[in-house]
Amino acid sequence: MAVDAPLFGGGLHSFPRLYMPYQGFYFECHPDDAFADTVTVVTTPYNEFLHILVEQGLVGLSLFLLLCGGFLLRPGEDNRKYAGVLLAFLVFACFSYPGENVALLAVLACCLGAFRGRAALAIVRSRAVRLLPVAVPVLALCLNVGVFVRYRILARIVYASTQEIHVEAFRNEPDALQCLALRYPPLPPDKHKRVLELLAARCPSPNSYCTLAIFCEQNGEIATAEKLYRQAALMVPNQIRANYRLFNLYKNNGQTEAAYAMALRLVRQRVKIENSFTLEAQGEATRYLKRHKHDKPNEIVRQPQIQ
Secondary structure, eight states, X not given: OTTTSTTTOSOTTOHHHHHHHHHHHHHHHOTTOGGGGTOOOOSSOSOHHHHHHHHHHHHHHHHXXXXXXXXXXXXXXXXXXXXXXXXXXXXXXXXXXXXXXXXHHHHHHHHHHHTTOHHHHHHHTSGGGGGHHHHHHHHHHHHHHHHHHHHHHHHHHHTSOGGGOOGGGGTTOHHHHHHHHTOSSOOOHHHHHHHHHHHHHHSOSHHHHHHHHHHHHHTTOHHHHHHHHHHHXXXXXXXXHHHHHHHHHHHHTTOHHHHHHHHHHHHHOOOXXXXXXXXXXXXXXXXXXXXXXXXXXXXXXXXXXXX
């Protein structure tokens, strides 16, 4: 990802949108990789420096390192303890994503402000700090009210007239797209498909790809559905849903050889978490193989490739 956009990266908050297709491409090239049994849907890296590099490129990472280095090398006896706090933050950033935590960012800002001299220290030590026990709950209440109002607006959008909904206006709002995708009664087919396409592009995952593929399959777009199912299966190889949907796609459209090959893959697929769905899917594939064992007695049929 960083190699494809080395200077300026993919943009702020672009990691969730970009990573999963890369993960699918990796497992397409390395189907036997050991991580295939444990991998899951990833929305953020567990390394803040890597996060900055991917989203803001070498320019953003260099500026961040120069900023932190300048504070760490700032002379003064009083700055040592603040340098320790900053260093602890940077070490923690190597194994997590503190940039997504508002409280940790506030601590970092106070720490960097304390480097500036006694004026910042006077603010930190002032009586205003005693108001924090009251200010924090008030702020939390305001945030919750804001979230409530936002979802009330989304609810009005969901129940609005289908003629009034401009889908493209919500291309960068995953919550709104999710509400529109689940709308009942549903949107007109063209708008519904566009919502699912935007959701799959904005929040790529096996679930969003399978949802779009199911819509395409129901509307006769078999080749598109097949391609989406394959991409979903590659993203997280230890999830069985995409391969199961692909098996049923072949079976329902009379593609016996392809269905037989996919049934073999389902039976042999290793899943991360076994549940009733995975057991039922593999059981159905096993029964299919038994019914067609005389048609394909001693060979393993290769899966057809999408051109």
